[in-house]
Amino acid sequence: MRNTRDTQLLFDLSKPGRRAARLPACDVPETAIEDLLPASAVAAAPPALPEVPEPQIIRHYLNLSTLNMSVDTHFYPLGSCTMKYNPKRNERAAAMPGFADLHPLQPAETIQGMLHVLYEMQQYLSEISGLPACSLQPAAGAQGEYAALLVAAAYFRDIGQAAQRRKVLAPDNAHGTNPASAVMAGFNTITVKTRSNGGVDMEDFYKKLDDNIAVFMITNPNTVGIFEPNMREIADAVHAKGGLVYLDGANMNAILGVTRPGDFGADMQHYNPHKTFSGPHGGGGPGAGPICVTEVLAKYLPSPMVVKEEESGVRDQESAGTSSLGRDLTPDSRHLTPKYRLDYNRPHSIGRVRSFFGNVGVLLRAYCYIRTHGPDGLRRVSENAVLNANYLLSKVKHILPVPQGDRCMHEFVASGSKLKAERGVAAMDLAKRLLDFGYHAPTVYFPLTVPEAIMVEPTETESKETLDAFAETLFRITGEDPELLHEAPHTTAISRPDEVQAARNPMLCCRVD
Amino acid sequence: MKPEDLHYAKTHEWVSVAEVAGQKIATVGISAFAVEALTDLVFIELPKVGAQVEAEQPFCEVESVKAVSDVYAPVTGEVIEVNKTLPDKLEILGSDPYNEGWIAKIRITDESNLANLLDFTAYEKQCAEEGH
Numbered sequence: 001m002r003n004t005r006d007t008q009l010l011f012d013l014s015k016p017g018r019r020a021a022r023l024p025a026c027d028v029p030e031t032a033i034e035d036l037l038p039a040s041a042v043a044a045a046p047p048a049l050p051e052v053p054e055p056q057i058i059r060h061y062l063n064l065s066t067l068n069m070s071v072d073t074h075f076y077p078l079g080s081c082t083m084k085y086n087p088k089r090n091e092r093a094a095a096m097p098g099f100a101d102l103h104p105l106q107p108a109e110t111i112q113g114m115l116h117v118l119y120e121m122q123q124y125l126s127e128i129s130g131l132p133a134c135s136l137q138p139a140a141g142a143q144g145e146y147a148a149l150l151v152a153a154a155y156f157r158d159i160g161q162a163a164q165r166r167k168v169l170a171p172d173n174a175h176g177t178n179p180a181s182a183v184m185a186g187f188n189t190i191t192v193k194t195r196s197n198g199g200v201d202m203e204d205f206y207k208k209l210d211d212n213i214a215v216f217m218i219t220n221p222n223t224v225g226i227f228e229p230n231m232r233e234i235a236d237a238v239h240a241k242g243g244l245v246y247l248d249g250a251n252m253n254a255i256l257g258v259t260r261p262g263d264f265g266a267d268m269q270h271y272n273p274h275k276t277f278s279g280p281h282g283g284g285g286p287g288a289g290p291i292c293v294t295e296v297l298a299k300y301l302p303s304p305m306v307v308k309e310e311e312s313g314v315r316d317q318e319s320a321g322t323s324s325l326g327r328d329l330t331p332d333s334r335h336l337t338p339k340y341r342l343d344y345n346r347p348h349s350i351g352r353v354r355s356f357f358g359n360v361g362v363l364l365r366a367y368c369y370i371r372t373h374g375p376d377g378l379r380r381v382s383e384n385a386v387l388n389a390n391y392l393l394s395k396v397k398h399i400l401p402v403p404q405g406d407r408c409m410h411e412f413v414a415s416g417s418k419l420k421a422e423r424g425v426a427a428m429d430l431a432k433r434l435l436d437f438g439y440h441a442p443t444v445y446f447p448l449t450v451p452e453a454i455m456v457e458p459t460e461t462e463s464k465e466t467l468d469a470f471a472e473t474l475f476r477i478t479g480e481d482p483e484l485l486h487e488a489p490h491t492t493a494i495s496r497p498d499e500v501q502a503a504r505n506p507m508l509c510c511r512v513d
Numbered sequence: 514m515k516p517e518d519l520h521y522a523k524t525h526e527w528v529s530v531a532e533v534a535g536q537k538i539a540t541v542g543i544s545a546f547a548v549e550a551l552t553d554l555v556f557i558e559l560p561k562v563g564a565q566v567e568a569e570q571p572f573c574e575v576e577s578v579k580a581v582s583d584v585y586a587p588v589t590g591e592v593i594e595v596n597k598t599l600p601d602k603l604e605i606l607g608s609d610p611y612n613e614g615w616i617a618k619i620r621i622t623d624e625s626n627l628a629n630l631l632d633f634t635a636y637e638k639q640c641a642e643e644g645h
Contacts, residue, residue, distance in 0.1 A: 428552075445579040451550065451643065499578040503555040 002493065006059040007067070011510055013060065014050035020057060067493045069440045075466050077392075079411045079443040079455025080175075080223060082253055082275035084385075089372065090278060090365035099364055104356035108341045114360065115340035119306040121367045126292050128370075128378070129249070129269050130262025133298030135305060136290045137358045141250060142177040144270030144289030145217075147302055149185035150350045151268065151293060152215050152244050154300040158348070165214035165243070171200050173224060173447040178217045178248060187214055194449060198224035198404050198413075200234060213243035220264070221251040223447050225389065225408035225457075235265020244268060244297075252276040253460075254386055254410035257379030261292075268293045277366035286359035288366070303349035304342035304357075384460035385410045388467060392458050395471035399478055403450060411457035413450045420452050425482050427452040432496065433480070433488035437473045514611045516545070520627075521636035522587040524569070525550075527611060528630060530588075530621070537621040539588045543575070545610050546640045551577040554603045559595040560617055566592060568626035573616060584616065587630060589623040 076083040122134040138144040168182035179189035193201040216238045220228045247266035253276045261269045273279040393412045400414040416427040431441035443455040519527045525547035529540045556576040566572040571583035606614040
């Protein structure tokens with residue numbers, strides 16, 4: 001039962017004088033706004049905000065939310081994005097007042113619990129990556145890439161090779177953020193070709209690898225769901241030329257506890273906690289993109305870092321001196337030295353990349369996920385993600401060709417080009433039609449290296465029954481009338497938006513008359 | 514112009530070379546196959562008149578609802594004219610890519626890359642391979 005009335009624009013629902021809350025009469029002296037602000041800062045008329053009562057606001061947003069799909073309501077095999085289920089216990093932990101009610105400017109001694117968690121998070125991420133130093137600060141994976149490349153640039157400056165090392169190499173199926181981060185960090189990017197199996201074209205790689213290399217950026221497992229077959233050789237060749245290897249950790253969910261980037265040759269990596277450790281997918285909201293690096297690069301990481309005082313530093317100096325046991329048995333809270341603190345004394349650091357300490361709420365959820373699974377559980381997460389993807393691949397390959405072959409890691413890319421040539425049905429048509437059957441569409445047209453790409457990532461939490469039903473639905477759709485498919489979806493609130501017009505002439509403002 | 518009479522770069526640009534007042538002028542566009550693969554086009558960033566372009570290097574950008582893609586210069590030379598009607602009428606790239614949909618005219622200063630261009634039959638063969 002779609003409620004079209006309450007999903008109108010709030011401006012259209014507005015009636016003068018309606019309120020969601022009524023405030024008591026003011027019982028303190030009032031000062032005119034003109035006495036507090038310069039005339040240039042005072043608006044002539046109040047802003048035209050909608051006036052709507054609370055029940056209608058709730059109906060408005062709740063009804064809008066039902067027009068969308070989410071991993072809590074539908075199977076969501078959106079390749080590359082890793083729409084894994086977010087356990088609700090993460091939310092409970094992050095909402096605890098000891099975390100949720102902190103102010104970022106509180107002194108370190110009053111936020112020991114939070115700093116403890118963040119310190120351990122640094123340790124865990126380092127252990128999982130095999131790279132000993134970690135910064136939690138970057139606010140998203142792309143900012144993590146950028147921060148890591150600034151770290152690389154600082155390193156090359158330090159060893160006197162900044163002028164020589166200008167090149168960042170990245171395969172042609174890399175995420176678009178890779179070349180963008182490299183350019184922002186001051187490097188030139190050069191694209192390396194890949195083969196039809198998704199692996200780096202080694203001939204092209206060696207042709208482009210020379211003494212000017214700064215960083216080779218690689219996503220491994222890569223974006224077609226293949227573990228780079230020549231990973232070790234690539235890393236060794238880059239290192240032999242004096243360059244660094246950056247691992248785009250977007251697909252870490254496929255290798256947790258199985259292998260580690262530090263062990264297969266990476267010098268730096270970022271994590272996407274929302275993909276790997278079930279943080280919320282922000283939709284542009286707060287994110288996190290922690291980075292891990294080798295010992296050599298550690299001193300360049302963003303500042304501050306969370307550090308743990310050695311046991312000797314824990315005790316308050318004054319009371320320690322007065323105790324015959326060498327420790328104060330009745331600690332006075334006013335004299336407790338913090339056990340964890342933020343270390344700003346890092347002269348080689350590239351500095352801050354984010355205000356305060358990044359988006360700790362996202363990190364808390366990821367921390368909770370890591371702790372509730374433990375080392376063995378995280379390995380099972382990856383094993384199940386890979387098993388699910390391979391099971392679905394074994395079904396889908398009979399419906400649509402999968403150019404990369406019969407095996408994959410956490411995701412695979414099917415091609416709709418044969419279907420398009422034979423029946424005029426595009427990957428987009430299949431994707432749109434899946435919505436009618438209650439499935440979120442897979443990613444389409446990425447990576448660009450596969451024509452009519454349909455990128456499927458089931459994630460680890462889906463059952464065999466869900467995967468079977470999805471494959472059956474896809475099979476059924478490929479046999480449907482092309483005309484019906486061109487006009488799909490038929491059951492959603494909005495069918496096909498005009499994407500060209502939306503991009504060329506976007507209507508970004510609501511006009512209030 | 515008929516597609517059969519044109520030459521093509523492996524990166525899907527078409528070229529027609531004409532001799533004007535003793536100079537070789539290349540008219541350049543993108544092939545119907547490329548337009549089809551790009552899907553719905555949204556923007557084009559034309560090269561600047563007077564720009565020096567180098568064969569096989571990006572010289573223009575097209576954006577579709579799916580991605581931003583480079584257009585590579587199929588010849589080396591100087592851009593002497595661009596199709597100013599394109600940015601507001603991108604649909605002609607789809608309806609008439611080989612005539613009204615031309616992108617730029619380039620005065621060729623170095624002919625060495627012309628030998629690398631494919632004829633129609635060879636280009637068709639490449640597209641057939643890429644499509645599968």
